[in-house]
Amino acid sequence: MTDMPDSGLVSEKSARAGLTMPNPAPYKCGMRKRSARILGIKDDLRERIQSGRHGPGCRFMSNQAVANRYGVCYRTAHRLLQELGDEGLLVRMWRSGSFLPGISAPSHARLIFSQKARRVDNPQNFTLVFLEEGLRARKIRFCVTYWNRWRGGANDEYFVFYGNFQNLRAPLGRIRQGLYMNVENSPIPRDIGSKLDVIGIDFRHAGRLAAQFFLRKIGRKARVAVIRNEVDFCYYTDLCAGFSELCPTARHFADLQSGRWELGDLCKSLAREGLEGALIQNDKAAVEFCNAWPISERSLPRIVCYDPYSFAERRKFAVVAAPYKDIAAQALETIRRRMQGDDFPPGALLLKPALIDSNI
Numbered sequence: 001m002t003d004m005p006d007s008g009l010v011s012e013k014s015a016r017a018g019l020t021m022p023n024p025a026p027y028k029c030g031m032r033k034r035s036a037r038i039l040g041i042k043d044d045l046r047e048r049i050q051s052g053r054h055g056p057g058c059r060f061m062s063n064q065a066v067a068n069r070y071g072v073c074y075r076t077a078h079r080l081l082q083e084l085g086d087e088g089l090l091v092r093m094w095r096s097g098s099f100l101p102g103i104s105a106p107s108h109a110r111l112i113f114s115q116k117a118r119r120v121d122n123p124q125n126f127t128l129v130f131l132e133e134g135l136r137a138r139k140i141r142f143c144v145t146y147w148n149r150w151r152g153g154a155n156d157e158y159f160v161f162y163g164n165f166q167n168l169r170a171p172l173g174r175i176r177q178g179l180y181m182n183v184e185n186s187p188i189p190r191d192i193g194s195k196l197d198v199i200g201i202d203f204r205h206a207g208r209l210a211a212q213f214f215l216r217k218i219g220r221k222a223r224v225a226v227i228r229n230e231v232d233f234c235y236y237t238d239l240c241a242g243f244s245e246l247c248p249t250a251r252h253f254a255d256l257q258s259g260r261w262e263l264g265d266l267c268k269s270l271a272r273e274g275l276e277g278a279l280i281q282n283d284k285a286a287v288e289f290c291n292a293w294p295i296s297e298r299s300l301p302r303i304v305c306y307d308p309y310s311f312a313e314r315r316k317f318a319v320v321a322a323p324y325k326d327i328a329a330q331a332l333e334t335i336r337r338r339m340q341g342d343d344f345p346p347g348a349l350l351l352k353p354a355l356i357d358s359n360i
Contacts (some may be wrong), residue, residue, distance in 0.1 A: 225277075
């Protein structure tokens with residue numbers, strides 16, 4: 001048998017079996033078997049993260065930094081970082097590829113996301129605000145993980161949760177104390193409701209803000225409507241209730257399909273009736289509404305949309321935006337107090353949103 005060149009690579013299966021037969025094929029993203037080189041990279045990367053040797057005061061490395069240092073492709077680097085993220089060591093949070101300081105010691109707060117796959121990118125802006133505020137505080141030790149990577153354990157001293165409990169597939173009964181940033185007004189399970197501090201949004205006030213906008217711009221006798229698409233958000237009941245307090249004659253159109261034909265028929269009907277204003281669920285639904293509006297019939301009505309993930313001003317709409325910076329600041333203050341031994345019973349705090357008037 002011809003001797004194979006020693007490439008320094010040993011398959012994972014062979015290494016576990018005590019064999020030293022080298023594997024000449026380098027590791028590629030599509031290969032199922034991992035080489036000893038990749039296992040060595042993972043061990044070295046874990047050691048660097050734990051000791052902070054790869055950067056002064058920084059515990060996280062970007063995908064590109066890992067790829068350049070160890071000579072692997074970008075996708076392999078990303079997969080290695082994800083696998084280490086299972087251990088709570090690092091998770092990529094910045095779109096630019098940078099990472100933020102954190103710690104994997106037993107005494108930490110853990111930020112968990114519970115969002116469906118189709119909405120997984122939406123909380124990023126909020127997360128950046130939360131973590132940026134945390135960097136300024138510098139007194140809180142926390143790491144970040146996604147909800148589908150969390151297994152729940154006694155080492156989680158303080159549980160920080162953002163999202164919808166209905167989407168969380170984790171043993172919530174293990175939570176001892178924590179904070180719930182309830183930006184969608186979702187119901188809280190009874191078994192853990194008494195353990196959580198809750199920071200939410202006053203959606204009735206959001207509805208009143210939208211109504212005041214129409215009363216100020218159009219008048220008390222304005223013909224207005226409330227329109228939402230097929231997605232049923234928990235906050236919508238309170239939002240509509242607050243809107244109806246000041247605009248009791250508003251017509252409500254719920255459970256609309258996103259198909260252009262049904263929405264187009266509704267827009268034609270509303271245009272004939274002379275609709276002057278519309279409160280729409282979010283900016284995406286507002287865009288669909290504008291595209292379906294028959295310009296030949298009548299000019300577009302004034303539009304206010306509530307978007308819990310909206311930061312920037314919209315050119316065409318007024319936006320009732322969630323107070324993310326206030327939520328982040330209040331959340332970090334609550335965590336700081338709890339970490340310092342504050343044992344007051346958990347409470348609930350509602351923060352008021354703001355209206356961004358970008359209508360011309």
